[in-house]
Amino acid sequence: MYIGDSHWHLVLSDIAEVRNYFTNHKRELDNQYKKVAATSAARWIPDFMIQGLAPASEAELRAGLPPRAKIEKLVARFFNSLDPFVQILHHKTFHERLEAFFADPKSQSLAWVGLLYAALTLAMQSYSKVGDEPPEWKGRTSELAAEYRGRTVQALGACDYTRPNVYTVETLVLYVHAEYMTRLDVDFGLYLVVGTMVQIAMRMGYHRDASQFSSVSPYEAEMRRRVWLLIRQIDIIFSAQLTLPSLVKS
Numbered sequence: 001m002y003i004g005d006s007h008w009h010l011v012l013s014d015i016a017e018v019r020n021y022f023t024n025h026k027r028e029l030d031n032q033y034k035k036v037a038a039t040s041a042a043r044w045i046p047d048f049m050i051q052g053l054a055p056a057s058e059a060e061l062r063a064g065l066p067p068r069a070k071i072e073k074l075v076a077r078f079f080n081s082l083d084p085f086v087q088i089l090h091h092k093t094f095h096e097r098l099e100a101f102f103a104d105p106k107s108q109s110l111a112w113v114g115l116l117y118a119a120l121t122l123a124m125q126s127y128s129k130v131g132d133e134p135p136e137w138k139g140r141t142s143e144l145a146a147e148y149r150g151r152t153v154q155a156l157g158a159c160d161y162t163r164p165n166v167y168t169v170e171t172l173v174l175y176v177h178a179e180y181m182t183r184l185d186v187d188f189g190l191y192l193v194v195g196t197m198v199q200i201a202m203r204m205g206y207h208r209d210a211s212q213f214s215s216v217s218p219y220e221a222e223m224r225r226r227v228w229l230l231i232r233q234i235d236i237i238f239s240a241q242l243t244l245p246s247l248v249k250s
Contacts, residue, residue: 056154058110064151065116068102070136074123075116081126085177088170088227089119090219111167114155118174121148125181149178164200172197173230180234186241194238198247201231207248 056064065071075098079091098116101108124145127133133141152175161168176197179190201207206228210221232248239246 053150053153053157055157056151058158061110061113061117061151061155061158062105065113066120071098071116071120073134074120077126078119078123081123083122083126083177085122085174085230088173088223088230089115090223094119109159109165109167110155111159111165111171114152114159115167115171115174117148117152117155118171118178121145121152121178122174122181124148125178129181145178149175152178161200164204169197169201169204169206169227169231172200173227173234176234186238188242191238191242191244194234195247198231198235201228202248206231 066074075095079086079089079094097108097112101112101116124137124141127137127141128145133139137144152171156168156171156175159165159168161172172193176190176194179193180186183190206224210216210224211218216224235247
């Protein structure tokens with residue numbers, strides 16, 4: 001298998017200081033690896049565009065959501081985190097749609113439900129990461145996060161992500177981030193998902209300067225800019241770790 005000169009394994013082998021650091025902090029690193037490994041055991045297949053999950057109907061996806069009180073708790077957890085990926089969703093707008101969903105579940109599309117599942121996934125994962133699991137989810141946060149990741153995938157499939165709508169790109173970005181958080185490093189399967197995400201985002205025009213189009217409001221332009229910024233960040237980090245050229249050409 002080809003490994004470029006910038007691959008982390010080759011770089012580390014030449015840096016004695018870094019090598020010594022990891023030797024001295026081996027116990028701490030081993031504990032971190034065990035935490036990641038515990039979440040990885042229950043994860044869903046990342047390259048769902050190739051292998052896929054069992055399809056789910058719209059009724060199943062809507063019924064699979066937790067009760068309102070738990071949704072509200074997880075959404076609050078999501079927006080109160082310091083995760084930069086939170087910034088691709090507008091707090092007030094998302095809560096307005098969430099309230100509308102509680103009043104009438106059919107008022108929000110299945111695509112939006114998929115986005116909600118993605119937010120619930122990251123919120124649930126944060127409990128395992130920080131180590132402050134609440135009593136009602138004690139010992140189950142990794143399992144529930146994996147379940148919500150799977151539901152996110154199924155919602156994308158049910159909405160046919162190859163014909164993207166207003167929520168497709170945002171859902172994919174949060175999903176990729178959630179999958180990455182379960183790994184010690186980037187794997188090629190997830191990188192294939194990133195490639196699809198980039199192509200869909202470009203198909204939707206996220207790479208264009210939305211402020212130049214009169215049909216796009218300043219709010220929409222700003223939110224699209226935030227999404228594209230994180231897509232570029234994902235592309236650069238993943239490509240560098242796999243020592244491959246960036247998917248987005250500068």
